[in-house]
Amino acid sequence: MSDKAKIYWTKVDEAPYLATFSLLPAVEKFFKSAGVSVEVKDISVAGRILASFPEYLKENQRVPDDLAKLAELVKLPGTNVIKLPNISASVPQLVATIKELQNKGYNVPDYPEEPKTEEEKKIKDTYSKVLGSAVNPVLREGNNIRAISKSVKESAKKFPDAMGLPLKPWSKDSKTHVAHMSGGDFYEHERSITAEKPTKIKIEFIDDAGKPQVLKELALQEKEVFDGTFMDVVALQKFFGEEINKAKEEGILWSLHLKATMMKVSDPVMFGFAVKEYYKDVFAKHEQTFKEIGVNTNNGLADVYLKIKKLPENKQKEIEADIQAVYDKNPPLFMVDSDKGTTNLHMPNLVIIDASLPTIVRDGGKAWGPDGKPSDVKVVIPDRCYATIYKEIIEDCKVNGQFDRTTMGSVTNIGLMAMKAEEYGSHDKTFIAPSNGTFRVVDENNKAFIEHKVKKGDIWRGCQVKDAAVKNWVQIAVERSKQTKNSTVFWLDENRAHDAQLIKKVNEYLKAYDTTGLDIRILKPQEAMRFTVEKVRKGKDVIAVTGNALRDYLTDLFPILEVGTSAKVLSIIPLLAGGRVSEAGAGGSAPKHVEQFIEQGHLRWDSTAEFTAITTALRFFEEKYGDKKAKVLADASEIALTKLLANKQWPGRKPGELDNRGQHYYFIKYWAEGLAGQSEDKDLQAKFLKPAKGLSENESKIIEEFKAAAGKPANINGYYFPDEDKLALAMRPSKTLNNIIDSI
């Protein structure tokens, strides 16, 4: 194999980070046997913080900026990355990571929430680049193909209730429903243009006294789409208030579903308004105190609990009692952890719409209440751009009942996200109106093509999509449609300004292909959901071609319904420059799994997604360079996964059951057996004969060694920045297995 044979493996956070310590040592050995080397790149929150502040660290504590390096690499033609899910950090997560690093002797600066000096402003600015969705938009330099592989789908049909949690029945009289705004939202205010030629533009704010301020200058490429919109926060808060009252009358839980991680500037602010509204009696009574101690509602109720620690005990008690009184008056909140009293409004990163909505649909419209019991729930999704898709599927379930994993079809997603498309590019173009005034987007001649009159506090957001990204997205959609002959739906709404621009492009670019005999259509998101749900209920497969946010939403929703978890999804990003990113799954980093691992020594993280990413990364070498060894390795890894699924060897939820480490063992065993059993490549066959024999003969011994280590707390001395020596020991408890792997 050529010297290009390198795979970049990302070091991330939480459960997939832990899992890597067991899986990667074996993967490195297998890859090496085909001449493929593995280079680990650290994109964890802790790693990114350390890389951002070299001047604060001792020489031996400094680390390279791996994300910046990867950002360059994904723009080169031969780059092959295996990307695992990483944290898109909220402020509370960032602060917790900083604290952990400081406690371990890394002198990184505190996060200055309200910077006063120039130095503090600089620090906050640096941290803002670590916050939120800071990795994915940078690495995803291509559009996304997320699908469920045949073997995974087959296995879900065979074992419908054993993969993830089972689907629960819906009742026709479920009171669960989606509530969204009817005006004043991003949907209503959106304005959009397509640049006819390369154009320099400015986003500016002019206050009511006429004083202008330039917020951002940027250059649009030819045929690039730019849109601007805003959320009227007075309307938003009024909407929250009304829906809180209605949920009380309806006797159901109140829940809020946003994407405060990916939409790191706009959504925490919206979240903050919900906190202020739900706990408004507390905020009214303690307004002055909260101001003095610097409570920031965007960080959730947890920030109140954190900041009141500065107050005398009796004052703390009074505030805590006032918070309790709110629960007696208001509808019960959707809970994140009812045992610990953690609510939906505790922190902005706890309930994330892509993962939270599917579980409500999966659970028959029920969500956990403060009493620890499942209950009907009001699902509040303020903005209408995407709320209607969930409305549609929930109403459909009330009429047609729960889906059936044994018969339902599959939804593949072709998601637009290349070149920071749509919401991904909005972070540095989102602004909170500093006063009443006007946001204007002007061209070189100072001619405004977008103008929004706003009130103080309104949230203004700009997005872009480059023409090359859209062209590539249409191309992938057509290719997939041709390969599968499945109905292919572009989820675009002609009544949304941005979508109207995209519809023109899609219609134009489709003309370049012979689409005879294909079913390609453009439907509004709500209608697209109706169409898709109807098809999948009949066992038909559908291709959903969507923008960035719907990519995110649908790639958790359908996999969770179809196969129990988005961890079993195959994600490939064909990079525009010619390389490939194989993403592990479509879900996140499962923080609850880490908690369980630390407390009970059981890691329930399912690595199916990593296994599929291993295969697709190897296939890249096969497809691009015709590499035979990579092909043999890829074939064997695919067969290994099929065997693993046929034997139901994925992690159970409780200690004593197979966990992530055991799952890795079986994958490695089958992979080695596959290589030893094939004759396409004699070298590989010879190399794996002995390890395959060892892995097979020692099965019961290895499983015993795993069992001996299970069920006890795992001391890894940390969460965001654990002791990696301890972690390696905890994740590799079987000496017998380690010896076999080390001998390869």
Ligand SMILES: NC(=O)C1=CN([C@@H]2O[C@H](COP(=O)(O)OP(=O)(O)OC[C@H]3O[C@@H](n4cnc5c(N)ncnc54)[C@H](OP(=O)(O)O)[C@@H]3O)[C@@H](O)[C@H]2O)C=CC1
């Ligand atoms: N690609 C990326 O980089 C992504 C990163 N994220 C980040 O992940 C974090 C957590 O996000 P959250 O919204 O809680 O979503 P997650 O997908 O991490 O978790 C939701 C639930 O899904 C289940 N789950 C997810 N992955 C697996 C797996 N591999 N094996 C078994 N179960 C799994 C778990 O269910 P149960 O607890 O019932 O076992 C988990 O609690 C956030 O910091 C977010 O920013 C989120 C999405 C994508």
Ligand SMILES: O=C(O)CCC(=O)C(=O)O
């Ligand atoms: O970038 C992020 O914040 C997470 C994105 C996500 O959830 C996804 O891509 O599925």
Ligand SMILES: [Mg+2]
């Ligand atoms: Mg997602």
